[in-house]
Amino acid sequence: MDCxxxxxxxxxxxxxxxxxxxxxxVGAALLLVGLWLLVGCGGDPKVLTILYWQAPSVAGPYxxxxxxxxxxxxxxxxxxxHYDPDGVLAPTLAEEIPTxxxxxxxxxxxxxxxxxxxxxxxxxxxxxxxxxVVFTWRYxxxxxxxxxxxxxxxxxxxxxxxxxxxxxxSFGAPMxxxxxxxxxxxxxxxxxxxxxxxxxxxxxxxxxxxxxxxxTGPYRIVSFTPGAEVLYERNPHYRGDKPYxxxxxxxGGGSAEDAARALLERGEADYAWNLQVEPSLLADLEAMGEGxxxxxxxxxxxxxLLNQTNPDPALGDDRSEYLxxxxxxxxxxxxxxxQAMSMAIDRARVAVxxxxxxxxxxxxxxxxxxxxxxxxxxxxxxxxxxxxxxxxEHGVLDTDGDGIREHQGIPLRVTYITSTNxxxxxxxxxxxxxxxxxxxxxxxxxxxxxVYFGGDPVDDAEQTYRRFxxxxxxxxxxxxxxxQIALSDLRCGQIATRNNFWAGGNIARACxxxxxxxxxxxxxxxxxxxxxxxxxxxNNILVNSYVQIPLVSRGVVSAHxxxxxxxxxxxxxxxxxxxxxxxx
Numbered sequence: 386m387d388c389x390x391x392x393x394x395x396x397x398x399x400x401x402x403x404x405x406x407x408x409x410x411v412g413a414a415l416l417l418v419g420l421w422l423l424v425g426c427g428g429d430p431k432v433l434t435i436l437y438w439q440a441p442s443v444a445g446p447y448x449x450x451x452x453x454x455x456x457x458x459x460x461x462x463x464x465x466x467h468y469d470p471d472g473v474l475a476p477t478l479a480e481e482i483p484t485x486x487x488x489x490x491x492x493x494x495x496x497x498x499x500x501x502x503x504x505x506x507x508x509x510x511x512x513x514x515x516x517x518v519v520f521t522w523r524y525x526x527x528x529x530x531x532x533x534x535x536x537x538x539x540x541x542x543x544x545x546x547x548x549x550x551x552x553x554x555s556f557g558a559p560m561x562x563x564x565x566x567x568x569x570x571x572x573x574x575x576x577x578x579x580x581x582x583x584x585x586x587x588x589x590x591x592x593x594x595x596x597x598x599x600x601t602g603p604y605r606i607v608s609f610t611p612g613a614e615v616l617y618e619r620n621p622h623y624r625g626d627k628p629y630x631x632x633x634x635x636x637g638g639g640s641a642e643d644a645a646r647a648l649l650e651r652g653e654a655d656y657a658w659n660l661q662v663e664p665s666l667l668a669d670l671e672a673m674g675e676g677x678x679x680x681x682x683x684x685x686x687x688x689x690l691l692n693q694t695n696p697d698p699a700l701g702d703d704r705s706e707y708l709x710x711x712x713x714x715x716x717x718x719x720x721x722x723x724q725a726m727s728m729a730i731d732r733a734r735v736a737v738x739x740x741x742x743x744x745x746x747x748x749x750x751x752x753x754x755x756x757x758x759x760x761x762x763x764x765x766x767x768x769x770x771x772x773x774x775x776x777x778e779h780g781v782l783d784t785d786g787d788g789i790r791e792h793q794g795i796p797l798r799v800t801y802i803t804s805t806n807x808x809x810x811x812x813x814x815x816x817x818x819x820x821x822x823x824x825x826x827x828x829x830x831x832x833x834x835x836v837y838f839g840g841d842p843v844d845d846a847e848q849t850y851r852r853f854x855x856x857x858x859x860x861x862x863x864x865x866x867x868x869q870i871a872l873s874d875l876r877c878g879q880i881a882t883r884n885n886f887w888a889g890g891n892i893a894r895a896c897x898x899x900x901x902x903x904x905x906x907x908x909x910x911x912x913x914x915x916x917x918x919x920x921x922x923x924n925n926i927l928v929n930s931y932v933q934i935p936l937v938s939r940g941v942v943s944a945h946x947x948x949x950x951x952x953x954x955x956x957x958x959x960x961x962x963x964x965x966x967x968x969x
Contacts, residue, residue, distance in 0.1 A: 430631040433949075433967065436644040436657040439804070440612045440637020442839035443595040446571045447525055448588065450533040450851075450890075451838035452959075455570050456658070457615050457635060459959040461508060461600030462573035465499050465518070466564070468957040470681070472753065472866050474564060478502060478513075478574065478601060482564075494559035499567070501550040506622035507576050508605035515546035518567060520577035529585030531886035536870045536879070537565050537572045540908050561911045562867045569865075570959035574601070589886070603628040603965035612835050613637055629951075629968035637835060641806055642666070648944050649676045655946045655967075658960060661808045664740020667942075676947055680742050680940040683956035684752040684863030687735075687743075689816070689934040691717045691726070694894040696800075696854050705853045707880045707894045716792040717799075717856060721779040723931035728772035729819040732765060735936050738808050742940035750868050750924040751938040758921040761928045764935075769822055776823065783824050790824035797825040799856035804834035809859065812936070830855070842887045851887040853894070861939055866957060869907055872923050876901050895932040 437453050445458030465479040474482045480500045483489020489498050505513040522544040525532035542557040544566075554566060566572055576599040583591035596609035603625065604617035617633035636654075644657040649670035660667060660678070671678045694712050696705045706712055716722055732745035747764040750756050776782075781790050781797070789796045801817065803809045810831055817827035832848040838860070840849040847854050864871035873879065874890025877898070881889040903923055910916040927933060941956040951966040 431629060431969070433630040433633045433656070433964075434654040435633065435635045436639075436647060436654045437635055437637050437659075438639050438641050438644045438657075439659065439834035439838060441609075441615060441635070442611045442835060442841075444598055444606060444609060444615065445573065445575070445595065446534050447530075447532045447575070448595050449839045450888075452659075453637070453835070454839050456959045456961050457609075458573065458598065458600075459570040459602070459961040460604050460615075460617055460633060460635070460964055461602045461606055461620070462570075462575065462598060463601045464569055464573045465501075465567040466569075467959075467962045468569055468866060468955070469962075470953050470955045470957065472683075472957045474568070478505060490563060494556070494561060494563070496553055496555045497560075497563040498547070498551060498553045501552070502624065503550065505601055505624060507579075507599040507601060508620045508622055509599055510622050511576075511578065511599075512549075513574070513576070513601055514549045515552045516549075517574050517577045518552045519544045519546050520581065521574050522566065524575065524580055524584050524588075527584050528885070530583075530588040531888045532588075533888045533890075534571055535888065536873050536890060539565070539870065539873055541566060558909050560908065561916065562869060564867070565870060569957075570962060575599075604630075604633050623965070625965055628965050633964075641808075645670055645944065648946060649673060649678075651675070652946065655949045656952070656960075657944045660942045660944055661739075661806050662942075663738070663807060664742070667740075671944070674947065676944045678942065678944045679952075679954040680942045681954055681956035682744070682752065682938065682940045684750070684865060684868070685861050685939045685941065685956070686746050686749055686751050686863060686935050687812070687859065687861045687937045687939050688749065689726075689857055689859045689936065690853075690893040691723050691932055691934070692853050692856050692858075692893060693718055693896075693932060694853075696856060698854075702883070705894065707882055707896070710896060714856070715795045716781075716797055719779075719781075719792055720931065721775055722781060722792060722797070723934075725772040725775045725781075725823055726820060726825070727764065727931050727934045728768045728775070729823050730764075730816060730934070730936065731767035731819065732936055734767075735812050735815060738811050739937055739939065742942045744938040744940075746935045746938040747928065748924055749927050749933055749935050750864050750871075750920060751935070752863070753866065755917050756864075756868060756920045756924075758924045758928075760921070760925055767819075769819065772823055788824060789826050798828070799825060800828045800830060801857040801859070802830045802832065802837075802850075802855040803859040804837040805831040806834065812859065827857075849887075850892065851881055853881070853892060858892075859936075868920060872904060872907065872920065875927060876904060893932045895930065897926065897930060897932075900926045900930075 439453040441453045441457035443449050443454050446455040463477050466474050467477050469475045483497050507513050526538050540556050543555040545553045579599050597606045603623050605620040607616040607618050609615050615635040641661045645660045645662045647653045648657040652675040694705050736743040736745040747761040748758050781792050783790045813829045820827050836845050836848045842851050846852045877896035879889045879891040880894050881887040945952050948969050951968050953963050955962050
């Protein structure tokens, strides 16, 4: 029996003892012992406090594309395999990683077979089987579910349970890199019995399931307050060694600086995530000795997206909707304007804001190294004069002398949104200044990160990046170890629309037939030089379209208390990936 169960049993016993306290000295003694034990089962409970200033809205990656939500789920939900800090696959729920050598990967690359570890249990004690893996695929690939990780399952023709522990995934064509579905914290297994009534449109009304999923991980959710706090307790049915902590508290809200100060200055937490804080301040706080700052570079690029649809509020339900290409942005759909906006940016100056955790970047696929193009590095030099000439040459002029250029009579006024964060607001201010020098007027808005990245696309439409009710927005994302899914997300068929509940990965609403045609052979290309060359070509098409403007290759920055041991900082997967090993 774990500490929580002991507490419940003791509380019941203490209630009974209270009724006989005045006439039964044994009852009084039991009450005193119970009070002592109830404080912490023989001592203070070991509590792990984690700060995610971008507060989670749900617990898992399937109803949100925010990393905060993925990570809130990753403390309890698990995939078949994780990526370790070196980007190497490590089995989690699977016995081993299927390969050609061990027979798990078919020689024709059309199927992969995973074997589950023996005697896996959900956090309620029920059996976890291959049927749950099959169900997870059905759940996320149902068009009505609005699963934001649907592309993780691209190319799969069938998922079958061969027996209670064996799952075979079949592909419609040879799949040179078959480790997408059910790999990493972005594609965990969910319980069939819990979610079976949550497929399709019902998914969004399954609030209890989305905030308290059963898991197989080291801790299970006790309570979830969206936008505020998640409480976990040790999972008594966890297959591995007993986790060190009795309880985990994931606290959300505030800012990155608030989180950094809470841990590094006041010692009020054990772990603080995503510390987008001015480097000099972070160094000063670390010098106080309460915690250690950790960083690693992987694939993340801070980028600006230029909306290719019209976000005019007067359009009502058609605002920022693609409408089969019939609702273009009135001037950002004009390539020379987008190009000039990119040319005007001094990326080296933006990178300074990130200090040791930022490098000026001209590619959207910034890692792994074998996939980075490098052909676009002329963007590292700001060219305001060239940008102004480009606009002049294409007739984008200030005809009325008010300092703002016009395109076909429409003034170049843009609304630029992002999440509330000191570095992002400084970046906005710099970019807006440079765009002013081009004759583009910019209104800056920022929204709470919890809503911006995880808000409901209907109730919070004005503030969510998925709805994109602005001309320009900025955030960070990457392509992962193998960028096929991220590149697939940017095809015409992946545009975020009301028909897919704005879950499509093509947030900028851009349709480029040249890109789609170039992408087509990628899923079948074997790992090696030809695949690397095609990924670089796809990156170059995207970069030269200027629909997404890369700014900075961002190192992941977090911090942990000096007393916290066992953390293995990971930029390729969730930072919570090995929380079972954390201890003091």
